[in-house]
Amino acid sequence: METSLIFFSQLNMCEPKEKTFFKLIYGSGKEETSKEAKIRAKEKRNRLSLLVQKPELHEDTLSSRSGQLANETRISPEEAVIWGESFDKLLSHKDGLETFTRFLKTEFSEENIEFWIACEDFKKSKDPQQIIHKAKAIYEKFIQNDAPQEVNLDFHTKEIITRSITQPTLHSFDTAQSRVYQLMEQDSYTRFLKSDIYLDLIEGRPQRPTNLRRRSRSFTYNEFQDVKSDVAIWL
Structure with a gap:
């Protein structure tokens, strides 16, 4: 071995x-x-x-x-003062739109202005495939139930959009956009004009840190039944 x-x-x-x-x-x-x-x-x-x-x-x-x-x-105080003349003048000014968006973020309701901007961009679409693609993206992000940034719309308006989303047109979101515009104009815009963000601008004061506040109760379309819908302003 x-x-x-x-x-x-x-x-x-x-x-x-x-x-x-x-x-x-x-x-x-x-x-x-x-x-x-x-x-x-x-x-x-x-x-x-x-x-x-x-x-x-x-x-x-x-x-x-x-x-x-x-x-x-x-942003000069003179420019900021113009924003207080009407909601339309605020949104038509680039800095006004950015400032209002910043204000909405403090209230956790920026989905309204983002939906409005998306609709404005959607209506500029030319190609049919682009129209379908963008319409679907807007629907999934803002309209459908439990959407990540669902906007506050009445059931009837949402139902019409849901039925037409397979064959959308450039006017598919006109009614919904008008509703959201009214909600912002009657609710958020009035608070914006009283906010520190806006008052500091028209007084020429340095911007102070913005504090987040709880989301306010949003109005529904039923509360605006007496307000005439002016869809033509988006055409």
């Missing part, structure tokens, strides 16, 4: 067996110390890297804030 011999080059036959076994299982103390030193060195490099990046991060943040401030201060 032959006996196989296994040689361990790293063994020192002069060392005690316990010490030799410990080296085989755990490695030498020098190797462990070397690994720990490498880990500590890596951690130091990471910390130094963060320290180097911090000024750049601050610069980016300051740049972003400066850009927002510049956007706010370019």
Whole structure:
């Protein structure tokens, strides 16, 4: 019977067996110390890297804030006063639309203005396939039940859109857009004119941080039965 011999080059036959076994299982103390030193060195490099990046991060943040401030201060009190003349004048002005959208976000009701903007864009569509694609996107985002940004519409209006969405036209959302316009004009717009966001602008004061408030109770179409629908303004 032959006996196989296994040689361990790293063994020192002069060392005690316990010490030799410990080296085989755990490695030498020098190797462990070397690994720990490498880990500590890596951690130091990471910390130094963060320290180097911090000024750049601050610069980016300051740049972003400066850009927002510049956007706010370019609006003159005279321009802001015009927005108070009518809701239509507010929406027809680029800065007015952006400021009103910012106000709606503080009330968590920005889906109304986003739906209105989407409808305005939809009516500019030319290609039939583009009309179908955009109509479906608007329906899924704003109209259908449990849509991610569902707008407050009466059942009859939603039902008409649902039945016609397979063959949409450029006027498929006219009634719904008019309803949402009325809701914003009679509800959100009146509060906007009394808000700090607007009053600071017409007084030429620096913009203060905006506070989020609970969503107000939105009016439904039934509360506007006496308001005549002016769909023609969108044509």
